[in-house]
Amino acid sequence: MKIADNRARHSTLAAICCRRTANSGRAAATQRERHEADARSQNANQKCTCAPATWSSTRIHRAPVTMPGIMAATTAVPLEETLVIVGVGLIGGSIAAAARRRGLARQIIGVGRNPERLEQARQAGFLDAVVTDPATAGPNAFIVFCTPVNHIAAAVERILPRLPAGAIITDAGSTKRRMCEALADWAGRDPTFLGSHPIAGSEKQGFEHADPELFAGRTCVITPLSGHRPADITRVRRFWAGLGMTVVSLSPAEHDQALASTSHVPHVVAAALADSLSESDRRLTGTGFASTTRIAAGDPDLWTAILCENAGPVADGLLRLQARLGDFERALRAGDVPALKSLLQTAKTKRDALDG
Amino acid sequence: MKIADNRARHSTLAAICCRRTANSGRAAATQRERHEADARSQNANQKCTCAPATWSSTRIHRAPVTMPGIMAATTAVPLEETLVIVGVGLIGGSIAAAARRRGLARQIIGVGRNPERLEQARQAGFLDAVVTDPATAGPNAFIVFCTPVNHIAAAVERILPRLPAGAIITDAGSTKRRMCEALADWAGRDPTFLGSHPIAGSEKQGFEHADPELFAGRTCVITPLSGHRPADITRVRRFWAGLGMTVVSLSPAEHDQALASTSHVPHVVAAALADSLSESDRRLTGTGFASTTRIAAGDPDLWTAILCENAGPVADGLLRLQARLGDFERALRAGDVPALKSLLQTAKTKRDALDG
Numbered sequence: 148m149k150i151a152d153n154r155a156r157h158s159t160l161a162a163i164c165c166r167r168t169a170n171s172g173r174a175a176a177t178q179r180e181r182h183e184a185d186a187r188s189q190n191a192n193q194k195c196t197c198a199p200a201t202w203s204s205t206r207i208h209r210a211p212v213t214m215p216g217i218m219a220a221t222t223a224v225p226l227e228e229t230l231v232i233v234g235v236g237l238i239g240g241s242i243a244a245a246a247r248r249r250g251l252a253r254q255i256i257g258v259g260r261n262p263e264r265l266e267q268a269r270q271a272g273f274l275d276a277v278v279t280d281p282a283t284a285g286p287n288a289f290i291v292f293c294t295p296v297n298h299i300a301a302a303v304e305r306i307l308p309r310l311p312a313g314a315i316i317t318d319a320g321s322t323k324r325r326m327c328e329a330l331a332d333w334a335g336r337d338p339t340f341l342g343s344h345p346i347a348g349s350e351k352q353g354f355e356h357a358d359p360e361l362f363a364g365r366t367c368v369i370t371p372l373s374g375h376r377p378a379d380i381t382r383v384r385r386f387w388a389g390l391g392m393t394v395v396s397l398s399p400a401e402h403d404q405a406l407a408s409t410s411h412v413p414h415v416v417a418a419a420l421a422d423s424l425s426e427s428d429r430r431l432t433g434t435g436f437a438s439t440t441r442i443a444a445g446d447p448d449l450w451t452a453i454l455c456e457n458a459g460p461v462a463d464g465l466l467r468l469q470a471r472l473g474d475f476e477r478a479l480r481a482g483d484v485p486a487l488k489s490l491l492q493t494a495k496t497k498r499d500a501l502d503g
Numbered sequence: 504m505k506i507a508d509n510r511a512r513h514s515t516l517a518a519i520c521c522r523r524t525a526n527s528g529r530a531a532a533t534q535r536e537r538h539e540a541d542a543r544s545q546n547a548n549q550k551c552t553c554a555p556a557t558w559s560s561t562r563i564h565r566a567p568v569t570m571p572g573i574m575a576a577t578t579a580v581p582l583e584e585t586l587v588i589v590g591v592g593l594i595g596g597s598i599a600a601a602a603r604r605r606g607l608a609r610q611i612i613g614v615g616r617n618p619e620r621l622e623q624a625r626q627a628g629f630l631d632a633v634v635t636d637p638a639t640a641g642p643n644a645f646i647v648f649c650t651p652v653n654h655i656a657a658a659v660e661r662i663l664p665r666l667p668a669g670a671i672i673t674d675a676g677s678t679k680r681r682m683c684e685a686l687a688d689w690a691g692r693d694p695t696f697l698g699s700h701p702i703a704g705s706e707k708q709g710f711e712h713a714d715p716e717l718f719a720g721r722t723c724v725i726t727p728l729s730g731h732r733p734a735d736i737t738r739v740r741r742f743w744a745g746l747g748m749t750v751v752s753l754s755p756a757e758h759d760q761a762l763a764s765t766s767h768v769p770h771v772v773a774a775a776l777a778d779s780l781s782e783s784d785r786r787l788t789g790t791g792f793a794s795t796t797r798i799a800a801g802d803p804d805l806w807t808a809i810l811c812e813n814a815g816p817v818a819d820g821l822l823r824l825q826a827r828l829g830d831f832e833r834a835l836r837a838g839d840v841p842a843l844k845s846l847l848q849t850a851k852t853k854r855d856a857l858d859g
Binding site for chain 2: 346347348349365366368393395405406408410412413414417418419420421422424425427429431432433434435436437440442443444446447448450451454455458461462464465466467468469471472473475476479480484487488490492494495497498499500501502
């Protein structure tokens with residue numbers, strides 16, 4: 148286990164408030180939850196009077212000096228003692244940055260396969276520490292897998308048996324059915340796994356493009372199974388809500404069916420359009436082409452994995468889309484103006500109903 | 504003819520420079536062109552010494568007070584005496600605003616079918632005057648049709664016989680072949696028509712969304728025929744270049760073939776994707792879906808006209824795209840990871856080569 152502690156580098160005083168000490172156990176969890184709810188309803192500047200002996204009421208939480216614009220929130224006791232981000236890229240980095248800004252965790256630990264990149268993320272202030280094995284991150288860890296979606300289930304399966312009680316694993320993967328089926332035996336156990344998909348992202352890669360507001364105002368789907376304990380569902384739900392997200396609960400299959408339409412098929416379409424562009428026509432593209440193909444710049448490895456994990460619903464969606472494009476094609480060849488206009492009007496009405 | 508002169512409402516002194524008087528004739532055109540070239544190469548603050556008797560060297564050009572951010576340029580004699588915008592919506596309004604900001608025309612006259620909207624555009628500072636018939640706009644008018652593309656050829660055909668020599672008509676329509684074929688007899692005559700397509704736009708409608716920088720840094724295609732006089736080609740080219748555009752010359756058929764790929768097929772695809780969204784899935788869309796379907800919010804009437812004017816190339820493009828989506832679909836159903844990754848990698852490489 149390698150821990151490079153970043154706390155010594157912190158110098159900006161961001162908040163003085165009630166904190167749970169690092170060595171307190173799971174036994175205080177219920178009291179802690181009450182405490183957190185109380186603390187959030189209080190004025191943050193008032194000194195909390197309900198802290199038990201295992202809580203330090205004078206612990207100083209410092210935000211890192213090197214991360215511009217990311218400061219610990221000053222209004223609430225953190226939801227989590229330790230947030231562990233496995234895979235500190237654009238999504239993992241954004242979760243770390245958002246959690247830091249909102250004060251959701253007392254410490255944020257990064258896990259990754261590239262020690263050099265992890266160390267850069269730590270030095271940039273995203274992480275307090277880095278470890279090579281998430282099972283060593285300490286008690287009650289809230290672990291978020293942000294690795295490519297096709298590697299999550301196997302990695303979680305390896306780690307869960309070695310985690311202490313009180314730990315929970317969730318993820319940020321774009322597909323849910325296969326993963327949740329593979330890990331279904333862990334539903335309702337302690338530690339456990341419960342799937343998540345915060346619907347936010349970018350075609351860019353790397354924590355350098357991380358955005359602490361990436362999740363604000365967006366939707367996160369969580370996919371609890373019937374066996375999951377309500378407290379675990381609440382814990383995962385609260386975390387994403389804490390990042391400013393609207394949390395929606397779906398079955399893993401419902402999630403994958405919907406995301407095929409709203410994300411995976413659009414990605415394929417953007418790629419097919421980008422692919423159709425000849426070099427000589429490049430100068431003849433406008434903002435419409437740029438917008439329609441923007442997501443085609445996404446990482447081909449990541450997207451191959453996502454599409455393969457959800458192959459059936461995506462292939463079915465592509466078949467339906469080909470049929471729809473065939474409707475347009477036939478209307479054009481027939482010069483059927485009313486049919487064309489009706490197709491475009493329906494599309495506009497649906498698009499106008501979307502924000503952004 | 505109705506002229507509502509806006510000049511009395513101007514109050515901000517924007518430039519004092521050499522101006523051609525409104526009643527000067529076409530005879531001075533050659534000298535005027537030399538003069539303009541000279542003036543552009545001079546320091547704008549120096550008094551011009553080459554003005555003939557028909558030029559006023561003390562005319563004060565005032566920018567309108569009511570148009571925020573749009574001011575006459577102070578660096579050059581205007582390219583055109585009178586710019587006439589037929590159809591003052593988003594594109595027409597943006598051309599007016601851009602021409603105003605860059606000082607491309609001494610006066611800008613609007614033509615439209617809705618007098619109330621035109622008057623609003625005039626009061627907002629886009630126009631100096633409004634007329635109901637572009638043929639009455641005065642000598643040497645530079646007329647830009649920004650009406651729906653399927654109405655341009657017939658309207659131009661009606662107006663050209665009534666225009667004085669020295670006038671020129673171009674347009675901002677998204678298709679060129681049919682229109683340029685219909686007006687081919689006017690190539691090389693005086694007055695004349697020469698097709699243009701400034702590749703810039705927005706899914707929004709109305710001059711309220713006009714943007715004086717809409718064209719800056721973008722490409723404009725002009726589609727001269729073999730009979731066009733070089734001076735007319737230069738005049739149209741200079742106008743678009745004056746708005747900050749890179750001007751490219753293509754045959755009308757080449758233009759339509761290319762724009763089918765870069766604009767018209769993407770529009771249909773965005774519409775088909777937007778149409779596929781169920782109401783319950785709306786909350787599960789992210790920025791990717793929003794970006795890929797953005798242009799589907801465009802005006803269905805305008806886009807029906809564009810697609811019908813270019814029906815053959817668009818239908819062929821849709822057929823090719825269906826085949827490409829079929830490639831993705833088959834690779835997904837077969838679990839062919841290398842094929843999928845290769846398709847996505849090619850698309851990413853092409854998309855990365857685009858700006859924006």
